[in-house]
Amino acid sequence: MRKRLCLVLLACLLVCRAAWGALEGANSWQRVDSRYCTMWIDSAIQLKKVNRKISTWRIRPRGEAPQKDDSIESELAAKCDTIFRRAQEVLDMYPAGIHTTIRIAREREDIEGVHATRYGHGTEAVAFYVFEENTIYAAIDDLSESVLVHEMAHCIIDHYFRVRPPRKIEEMLAMHVDAHLRE
Ligand SMILES: [Zn+2]
Numbered sequence: 001m002r003k004r005l006c007l008v009l010l011a012c013l014l015v016c017r018a019a020w021g022a023l024e025g026a027n028s029w030q031r032v033d034s035r036y037c038t039m040w041i042d043s044a045i046q047l048k049k050v051n052r053k054i055s056t057w058r059i060r061p062r063g064e065a066p067q068k069d070d071s072i073e074s075e076l077a078a079k080c081d082t083i084f085r086r087a088q089e090v091l092d093m094y095p096a097g098i099h100t101t102i103r104i105a106r107e108r109e110d111i112e113g114v115h116a117t118r119y120g121h122g123t124e125a126v127a128f129y130v131f132e133e134n135t136i137y138a139a140i141d142d143l144s145e146s147v148l149v150h151e152m153a154h155c156i157i158d159h160y161f162r163v164r165p166p167r168k169i170e171e172m173l174a175m176h177v178d179a180h181l182r183e
Contacts, residue, residue, distance in 0.1 A: 034077035036084040041104045045140050047072045053143040056082045058182040087152040090177045095159035101135040111137040129154040146178050153177040
């Protein structure tokens, strides 16, 4: 029994390593931390491009707005937290101590590779959330506040319920959050 458990653990470890490997490659990553998120951004992507892709000016409540002279990192962090807080508010779900990882890759194929390694098939999705890794994967060209809030909603829902809801229900809730993002 213990031997079987060890084998299962080993298999899990190998799958995780393969998934990481698919994205890691020779890439290095830039890290941006916020209260709710740790972003890992491919070093080939300019932070100001990421910052441009995510707009929060019509999203309330905004929380602490970054100062004008603040760095791009702190502006990005503030934007992530604004979007995350809004997702919690629309859902009215506030799981304790929640924090997620966001990986922003250069190409769509990079995140497709992660999906294929984990689930055995690729995906048409522009982004996805992996509960087991508590990680949102997105490619830079498809990135937006809508994409982020949708995936953050998946994270919040999955951590709020003791039993994760059926996929279709969860998808409806995540779409609902995106639809009410800017109210
Ligand atoms: Zn979804």
